[in-house]
Amino acid sequence: MIRFILRRLGASLLLLYLVLSAVFFLVHLAPGTPEGLLVGDRRLPPEQQERLRRVYGLDRPLAVQYARWMTATLQGDWGTSFSLQVPVTQAIAGVLPATLLLAAAGLLAEQAMGLALGIAAARRPGSKVDHGIRVVSLLLSSQPIFWLGLVAMLLFTVVWPVLPAGHMRSVGWEDMPPGAQALDLLAHLILPGLILGLSTCGPLARYVRGSLLDVLGQEHIRASRARGLSERRVLWVHALRSSLGPMLQILASSASILLGGAVVAEVVFSWPGLGRLTFNAILGRDYPLILGTTAFSAVMILICTLAADILHALADPRVRERARGA
């Protein structure tokens, strides 16, 4: 098992290196430069522009910039954001809680809806309910998040104004009592969390349905039924428990998908998180910040995937065997 984990870890690190290098070169090759942001006015005397470029290390050949950046990144120095003028690590740390909160809400919504839809569908396979759920989950997962978000926003903030139309907190949040603060936060979290969950719960529902049907057809379930247990008990206690194991992996891997969806949701809902930070960084060609947020997201996703792999291996010895044999 240790060997398996080490192998996986090695592969992840290699992948991380490749991702970071690819992003570095892609970002620098993209049309447009951060000089507009830095130098701003092209009528600055050339020597002054040059000085600014030197300050930010943009005067060096790309290969040198790459080597310096890689070394610094490995040492934990992610540079200073051009646009925010603060260390990239500080910028990321500042928005991380907001993103984690949103991702957690999205995950919760996804799991709750995915499970509910999956179970409902598995109870009567082939029925109208099953077909209906299949269509709905297909529809949901094929809608772009921004579109779902805008529709939901229109419905719940304008037509039926019960929820706030964006941001993480109301104006004057600091002056509220703690209880009201928590409620306010929750109210702001509902729409983006729900939308994130809605857009990703489809595949999960399909997975739950399939895995449940699989288990329901197995010997021990038949035995339970034969013992005269109620259908409800068979489904909720025996079948669900045996199909939950693999669900952990799904949980781990959907965390990474949610992270991606959060970028869009954060922009649509003015949520002050990592996604919005990345979005603005890309628009402004803020190289250090783009690289920093991408590196950070890549690490997060790799950790999630690694966790999923390990969980999978723990649950299924065949995976370990295959890894050893390979």
Place this chain on the structure above:
Amino acid sequence: MLARPARSAVLPALVLAVLSFTALSLTGCRGNEDKSGEATPTPTATAEKKPQRGGTAVVSWIAAPTGVNELIVPNTAITTEVVRQLFLRLVSEQPDFEEHPPTMAPQLAESFEFSPDHRILTFHLRKDVVWSDGVPVTADDVRFTWQAHTHPDVAWNSAYMKEKIKDVEVVDPHTVRFHFSEAYAKQILDVAEGGILPKHAWGKIPFPEWRENADWFLENLVVDGPFTVASWKPQEEVVLVRNERYYRKDRPYLDKVVIRSVPDAANQINQLVSGETDFLPQAQPGDMQRITADPRLRLIDYWFRTYVGVIWNLREPMFSDPEVRRALTLAIDRQTIVDTVFPAGTGRVGVSPIVQGVWAFDRTLKPLPYDPAEARRLLESRGWKDMNGDGVLDKDGKPFSFVLLSNAGNQQRIDGAVMIQDQLKKVGIRVEPRVVEFNSMISQATEGTFDALVFGFAIDTSLDMTAQFGSHATQEGNFGAYNSPEFDRLMLEAMAKPDIQDAKPILDRIQQLIHRDQPLTFLWESKRLSGANRRLHDVKPTVLFSLFNLEDWWVEQPAR
């Protein structure tokens, strides 16, 4: 120059990304436009009520302010707006430029006068202005600010505006003299640019270390403007509160102004409609209906000092002939385009780089008519004929065919480009409209590797059009490489007049020259649309600043 945000109207030419939210977040075209207050629909309702003190207003902006020290942070529009609430300027430019050059209202200076040779400008400072820590604002602060503005290591984006100021002399604590190397048209504008900074507080850090300590300035903030910063959440919201030591004792009326960053245009309008935002400085034309239909909201519209046109790349042989460019303009039905992309009279056909609401506009100029027959005749006289019968004109075996760029996120320009494709097809010209990301378009524009592009410019108070048409300004805005020694000479001549009003005949000749040469086809000028909740009173955004008179705003029920 390109991605440079609107600085207080002293900028010669500003690349405009109006209505393009993507571009806006980085270039941040500030501002608003003429006729500011008058356009407010219900003056009677507000005129009867007396301003009340207290309350909070929420303003939403597409981008977030970048910092309190505008000398070292990217100077986006909202940053300039916020900084303007913190630091007084010597004089404040007024938006009354329709009949004459704008007046400069006293702010930190109560009066100013030029020496007879116009090379020394003396300011007499108010004696009742103090910093928020109680220290008086003096001439030393003015000199310190000039030193910061011009220090090479501070590397302020707008430092070029100060390059003809040779010295700032402290005569006494309340008198300060600006010495210029020469007399020229925008002396007062150059001086007025940038708020006066606190020497006793910010002088503690040597200039060469300013750029490494962007955070420090917020922690050590001392202000003399109407507001100060209560909290600053980067990318999220900035809360301004009343500066209790502001010299106008009865201002500001509001206790608090919350500026929230809302990156998505659809979310912006939703927040205005749902009441979470009180003021939306820049609404999309498509949002107009939702604002006017809502009894709780007020639409404020005003002509902006911007124009959009098609820049022809004069390096391409097909665009190098002025007669051909004239034919292109004649073949484009600009009125129909304007009527289509700007509903309810929010746009008009453009004709000159000095837009129609500005005093210096040459009122004898009329847009070229839409005349495809004349266009075809002109093209034929210049050798463009359909030789091979494929419906496309050719000359020397080459078809008249080009790519027309516009930037993603700006629907008006994208729609305009498609209409141009259709209209030019009727005279035998093949156009391929292509939408690219803003940064990418700028790259192609500055490298000169494009055929034609739909682009916007702002004309500012100085009326200096060098950046748009000057022979050497191909990196700044003259992307099509228009090369006219006559323009260069006239522009220099106009800018050298100590009083810009004396340059009016020259400015007229420049406009006629551009009209004759058609280096770009003027498409439209448009209005800026703002939306405000009716509980908010005396909101008068101007072409200079959306939050121009923030200290005069008041709310009826200080409930929030």
